[in-house]
Amino acid sequence: MGGIGVDDIHIYDNTNGIYAAPPYTSASINQPTVNGTGWINFTDGGKLVASINPNGQDLGSTNVQAYIYNGPVRNNTIQYYLNRNITIKPTNVNLADSATVRFYFLDSESEALINATGCGICQKPTSAYQLGVSKYSNNNDNLENGDISDNVGAWLFILPAHVTKVPFDKGYYAEFKVKDFSEFWLNNGGFGNDNSLPAELISFTAKKKDAKDVLVEWKTASESNVARYEVELARGNDEYNQNRFTTIGTVNSQGNSTTDQYYSFIDKENNKSGIRYYRLKTVDIDGRISYSDTRPVIFNDEVKWQVYPNPSAGVFSIVYQASIGETVILKVHDVNGKQILQKNVTANGFLQKTIIDLEGKNFASGLYLLEVASEEKKEIFRLIKK
Numbered sequence: 301m302g303g304i305g306v307d308d309i310h311i312y313d314n315t316n317g318i319y320a321a322p323p324y325t326s327a328s329i330n331q332p333t334v335n336g337t338g339w340i341n342f343t344d345g346g347k348l349v350a351s352i353n354p355n356g357q358d359l360g361s362t363n364v365q366a367y368i369y370n371g372p373v374r375n376n377t378i379q380y381y382l383n384r385n386i387t388i389k390p391t392n393v394n395l396a397d398s399a400t401v402r403f404y405f406l407d408s409e410s411e412a413l414i415n416a417t418g419c420g421i422c423q424k425p426t427s428a429y430q431l432g433v434s435k436y437s438n439n440n441d442n443l444e445n446g447d448i449s450d451n452v453g454a455w456l457f458i459l460p461a462h463v464t465k466v467p468f469d470k471g472y473y474a475e476f477k478v479k480d481f482s483e484f485w486l487n488n489g490g491f492g493n494d495n496s497l498p499a500e501l502i503s504f505t506a507k508k509k510d511a512k513d514v515l516v517e518w519k520t521a522s523e524s525n526v527a528r529y530e531v532e533l534a535r536g537n538d539e540y541n542q543n544r545f546t547t548i549g550t551v552n553s554q555g556n557s558t559t560d561q562y563y564s565f566i567d568k569e570n571n572k573s574g575i576r577y578y579r580l581k582t583v584d585i586d587g588r589i590s591y592s593d594t595r596p597v598i599f600n601d602e603v604k605w606q607v608y609p610n611p612s613a614g615v616f617s618i619v620y621q622a623s624i625g626e627t628v629i630l631k632v633h634d635v636n637g638k639q640i641l642q643k644n645v646t647a648n649g650f651l652q653k654t655i656i657d658l659e660g661k662n663f664a665s666g667l668y669l670l671e672v673a674s675e676e677k678k679e680i681f682r683l684i685k686k
Contacts, residue, residue: 317469318404319347319366326366334359334390339402350386351402351473359399360391367446373416376448378556380416380424381434382486383409387444390481398477403433403484406471413486421556425488428472429465432489433458437482444483449590457489502560506578506595514567514597516549516578519560526553530581531565537603537651540577540594547581572599575621575649596649598623598676603651605672611684614659618681622674624649631671632656632683640668647674658685 319326321344329342329349335358342350342364349366352359369383384405410428425431435456436444443450464475474486502519509515516531529552532545539545549565567578576599580592598621605620622628624647632641640663645654656670668683 316341316343316346316348318406318471318473319344319349320368320406320470321345321347322368322370326368329364330361331364332361334362348404348469348473350388350404352388353400355397355399357395357397357399358392359395362388362390364388365446369446372418373412374448375416375419375422378419378422379487379490380413380419380422381448382413382431385446385483385485387446387483388481389441389444393480395479398479400475400477401484402473402475403486404468404471404473405486408471410472423488423490430460430488430493431465431474431486432460432463432493433474433476434485434487435478435482436485437480448485451483451590460489460493501580501582501592504580504592504595506597508597508599509566512572514572514576514578516565516567516580516595518563518580518592520557520563523553523555523557523561527583527585528552529563530583531567532579532581533567534577534579534594536574536576540575545577545579574599575603596624598649605677605679607656607670607681607683610681611686612658614657614663614685616656616658616670616683617653618656618670618672619651619653620647620672620674621649621651622647623676626675628652628654628672628674630654630656632658633669633671635667656683658683 326344326349329344331340331342334340334352335354337353337356339351339353341348344366350364352362365387367385373380373383375381382405386403388401413424414426416424435458436451438444438451458476462476465472466475504518506514506516518529528550530547531549531551533548534540534545548567548569551563551565554561576597577594578597579594582590603621605618607616607618610616618630620628626647628645628647630643630645631639633639641656643654645652658668663685665685668685670681670683672679672681
């Protein structure tokens with residue numbers, strides 16, 4: 301006697317189907333209030349693009365957008381990826397805990413991905429259930445869009461096992477948790493099923509060597525058609541702020557690879573001073589370029605530490621710059637020498653600002669002393685509260 305075994309049944313309200321209409325970029329969708337513990341849908345023309353459950357948190361006004369590509373399935377870093385991605389841009393970006401996202405996509409899109417051709421070494425899923433999520437973030441919201449070629453910044457891959465795929469309408473939704481928001485793409489993670497799309501660059505560091513040189517090191521997870529790497533330098537804050545980087549060294553790629561590769565370069569320029577900013581330029585065989593994040597190295601003070609406004613009604617800003625990874629300790633003492641406030645901040649190598657708040661009746665008007673100390677420097681400022 302025959303039979304059918306079913307172990308995955310989903311019942312859902314299909315009031316809204318999955319967004320499928322042109323153009324390439326959907327209209328921007330905004331929900332002015334995204335908070336609470338329920339699902340909030342983002343729809344275009346009555347069709348679902350994404351849904352968010354804030355899990356009891358307040359994301360504030362939130363913008364969602366879908367990007368649908370109608371050409372052949374594209375690939376990057378020896379991986380094919382789905383011809384749809386979404387962006388989510390909330391007002392409140394620092395969440396204490398994760399929110400849950402649903403990313404809707406069509407059967408036709410997943411089938412096109414599964415059957416993609418043209419790149420013999422590119423990895424792809426054999427079913428929609430093998431998809432993970434590549435997540436890209438940039439402080440510049442304009443770079444969070446439907447274009448993968450301008451994605452220079454932070455990538456994160458959410459493993460397929462941590463992404464729930466649920467049949468829905470004429471496709472699926474991929475459900476996953478995130479603490480911050482950005483671009484989201486669907487791919488299977490490559491050979492190890494654990495790599496985001498532009499996974500070439502795993503790490504990039506620049507550190508002092510023997511107190512006079514700088515050792516620049518980087519590691520790649522996989523490489524496809526990379527010609528060379530160029531180490532670029534901006535000497536001082538003026539050049540950095542004007543984006544005036546010059547190439548100081550070139551290292552050829554070790555060739556196409558699906559395993560980790562290690563590279564290094566030593567900056568031996570004599571008489572280094574001030575703050576030097578390093579970045580890595582990756583040049584592909586076809587001429588495409590991409591850039592790493594920038595790494596500062598401090599040889600001596602170029603920036604004067606300062607406090608403003610001073611006098612103040614109680615809120616003071618301290619601006620400083622210290623070597624990346626150093627702990628900067630800020631202590632405030634009253635006129636009797638009693639410590640009334642302390643903050644510990646990890647330096648990022650760039651100009652930083654920390655707020656000292658002496659407002660309120662607990663802090664009397666008058667003179668206070670602010671001590672700011674890093675591993676290499678200490679300064680004391682007189683604060684006058686009006």
